[in-house]
Amino acid sequence: MAEITTAEIRAYLKKIQGRVTTLKDIRTEFNILPGRKSFDAVRNILFQLAEQKVVRPTGRNDGSYKVITEVHPVPVFGVKRERKPPFELKFPKDFDTGMTMDFAFDIVIREGDLILIGGVSNFGKTALAMNLCGENIDSLPVLMGNEYTTPDEEPTPRFLNRLDNMDWVQWTNGDGSDKFSLLPVRDDYAEHIVKDKINIIDWINMPSGEYYLINTIMDNIKRQIGRGLAIIVLQKAEGTDKARGGQMTKDFTDCELLLDKMNNNETLLTIGKVKEYTHPVMGKTYAFSIRKGVRITNFREVKRCKKCYGKGHFSTGGECQQCLGLGFNDV
DSSP, rough: OOOOOOHHHHHHHTTTTSEEHOOOOOOTTOOOOOSSSHHHHHHHHHHHHHTTTTTEOSSSSSSEEEEEOOOOOSSSSSSSOOOOOOOOOOOOOTTOOOOOGGGTTTTTTTTTEEEEEEOOOTTHHHHHHHHHHHHHHGGOEESSSSSSSSSTTBOOOHHHHHHOOOOTTTOBBBBSSSSSSSOOEEEEGGGGGTTTTTTEEOOHHHOOOGGGHHHHHHHHHHHHHHTTTEEEEEETTTSSSOOOTGGGTTTOSSSSEEEEEETEEEEEEEEEEEBBBSOOTTTTTEEEEEEEEEEEEEEEEEETTTTTTSSSSTTOBBOOTTTTTOOOOOE
């Protein structure tokens, strides 16, 4: 029987690019038994291929190698490239005035972007996500996460009530079928992303102590979105400028909207990271109320109170009369 060749091993490795293989795997693949010249030749061939950057040792000292994925230069100006316009995402409107949230005109959204809504509990995360869905209903969005379906894979009563309260949205086609897709997905979100669509995930739950996984989860979602868009919702602790997962939540985010409690009846919206914009918007703050769980009202820009520096009170304990203890004033 002919001995193993470098060409044969190269051909095998080409099929498993990006994966880890071992000397044992290769010997098993080619039915190489101890005592044959090929048994030791496999090790020598892998050593040579490592020098040629076809594989690299994993460092585990167990004969394992990572097969390097082939990468070729991508021509930029050598071929005709389409310059695509921004993604036409419609942002929510004030229910009473019909005016779109004004920061929307300064934020540039592109195909494949990820929008993060991070907010404290019960202060508008789902209202914002549902309004984004409703405003873009003609794009046939996809809904999944913890807010919309029961463990029995039925729409939750609260979700159905929100749909009813958004009576300005035409949720169905002419035949009565849904204009959106409701997927009973509560984990492994990237595996269920519908490519080239607006995918809204409300919300992503992670066990305590595993918040570091959000970096990988967001990366995997972005890899699957294609020419579409991902809008994900995460819980946020009060008083922080990051959703659960900390700084890692910003790594793959293209537009970040942070929601906090303004007072018992109003939500404070802060524009976090924005990757592309026509005018500076990061750090701007807005306030709004929510009626019937989904109707955004009295939307307006607010600014941090200069008298109390946004604290709402003074070190002496007295409430700031400039902002009435809110820490922010209307512009």
